[in-house]
Amino acid sequence: MQISLPHQTQDWLFGSDPKQRIRLRRTLGASGIYLLAAIGQWWSAELELAQPQLAHALILCLAPGLCGFYLLMRSGLNQPFADPALTLQQMVFAIVAMAAAYVINPPVRGMLLMIVALVLMYAAFMLSPRASRALGFFAVTLLGLVMLAMATYAPQVFDPTIEAIHFVFAAVILPVVSMLAGDLSAMRTRLKEQKAELQDALARIHKLATRDDLTGLINRRHMEELATLEQRRAQRNGGLPCLCLVDIDHFKRINDVHGHAAGDEVLRLFARHASASMRETDVLARWGGEEFLVMLPDTRPEEARTGFERLKRVLSRDEAWGGRLHLRVSFSAGLTAWRPGETLRDALARADHALYEAKASGRDRLVER
Numbered sequence: 001m002q003i004s005l006p007h008q009t010q011d012w013l014f015g016s017d018p019k020q021r022i023r024l025r026r027t028l029g030a031s032g033i034y035l036l037a038a039i040g041q042w043w044s045a046e047l048e049l050a051q052p053q054l055a056h057a058l059i060l061c062l063a064p065g066l067c068g069f070y071l072l073m074r075s076g077l078n079q080p081f082a083d084p085a086l087t088l089q090q091m092v093f094a095i096v097a098m099a100a101a102y103v104i105n106p107p108v109r110g111m112l113l114m115i116v117a118l119v120l121m122y123a124a125f126m127l128s129p130r131a132s133r134a135l136g137f138f139a140v141t142l143l144g145l146v147m148l149a150m151a152t153y154a155p156q157v158f159d160p161t162i163e164a165i166h167f168v169f170a171a172v173i174l175p176v177v178s179m180l181a182g183d184l185s186a187m188r189t190r191l192k193e194q195k196a197e198l199q200d201a202l203a204r205i206h207k208l209a210t211r212d213d214l215t216g217l218i219n220r221r222h223m224e225e226l227a228t229l230e231q232r233r234a235q236r237n238g239g240l241p242c243l244c245l246v247d248i249d250h251f252k253r254i255n256d257v258h259g260h261a262a263g264d265e266v267l268r269l270f271a272r273h274a275s276a277s278m279r280e281t282d283v284l285a286r287w288g289g290e291e292f293l294v295m296l297p298d299t300r301p302e303e304a305r306t307g308f309e310r311l312k313r314v315l316s317r318d319e320a321w322g323g324r325l326h327l328r329v330s331f332s333a334g335l336t337a338w339r340p341g342e343t344l345r346d347a348l349a350r351a352d353h354a355l356y357e358a359k360a361s362g363r364d365r366l367v368e369r
Helices: 007-014 018-046 052-061 063-074 087-104 106-123 129-153 160-210 220-237 251-258 260-277 301-315 344-360
Strands: 242-248 283-288 291-296 331-337 366-368
Touching (some): 018 063, 052 063, 063 087, 087 106, 087 129, 106 129, 106 160, 160 220, 220 283, 220 291, 242 260, 242 301, 242 344, 260 283, 260 301, 291 301, 301 331, 301 366, 331 344, 344 366
Antiparallel strands (some): 242 291, 283 291
16 A cells, blocks of 8 residues: 655655655665664674674764765765766765675575675666666676685685675676666667657647748648637637638749749749738738638737738838848738528638628628628
């Protein structure tokens, strides 16, 4: 059964930063293991299975694992490190602690080698492939030196033959475990990279499917989807949107006189200024060619006119065209309010009729129907 701590207690123990909270929870879990090891070591000393002085020294050496890493993270001093979780540092400490326990607890020293192997397997999920293999090399080297030293200076307790067997075990098994951990880590890294690449590809596909390449505005297909969603929202909550078809005046003349590249630049400039003139809730799409569609949610026609008058003033300024006054254009627009129960096609047909009237009556104007 999982124990749920009060929020104030959790904030006090783990802080408010989500990533730090995860690191601190894991570190506290490791501290619990060190605490059990310290209790076991104390018990061994009480039962005279280990020398009390050495057992107490090991308990003292476990102090960094018991509280040191936790206090370091809780204070925030871990943040400047490349790995704020201090994963490699904690694993190195664990292996050093196992090496010390190997010396202090001769009767169970063989079991400690398996714990070292477990630490190396855990590295597969936390460290890079290179760091995983380096950690395995460190473990074999440290344990080999400890075994050699103890077999040399205390052969009556650390039988050289047994230590040789232990070293062969460590020299064969631990590198294999380390190699497997490195392979698993490399696989994990590749999967993360592939996931990131897939997300980027999906984002690009979504952009291609919903955006117009030239202007960066949403395209016709996506606008139809958004308009359908807006109609459903309006039916539930009220406040139907206005729709406005906008057509750049005499755009064919721009293409014929100045070329298609100039025409493309006009479309980009118009889209940029139109987007800047609209409200955040308004949606602007390239509808086709030099035609654009604007959807203004929960807007009355008289309110919609204000935005288009603002756009007209922007386009009339010389600075809007960046020194290319020969590209300056005006626009005609047909505005309509989307009526309850009306289909998008019917509403657009009415806006199209209003646009036709605007162009027929001299262009550079907005007509409402």
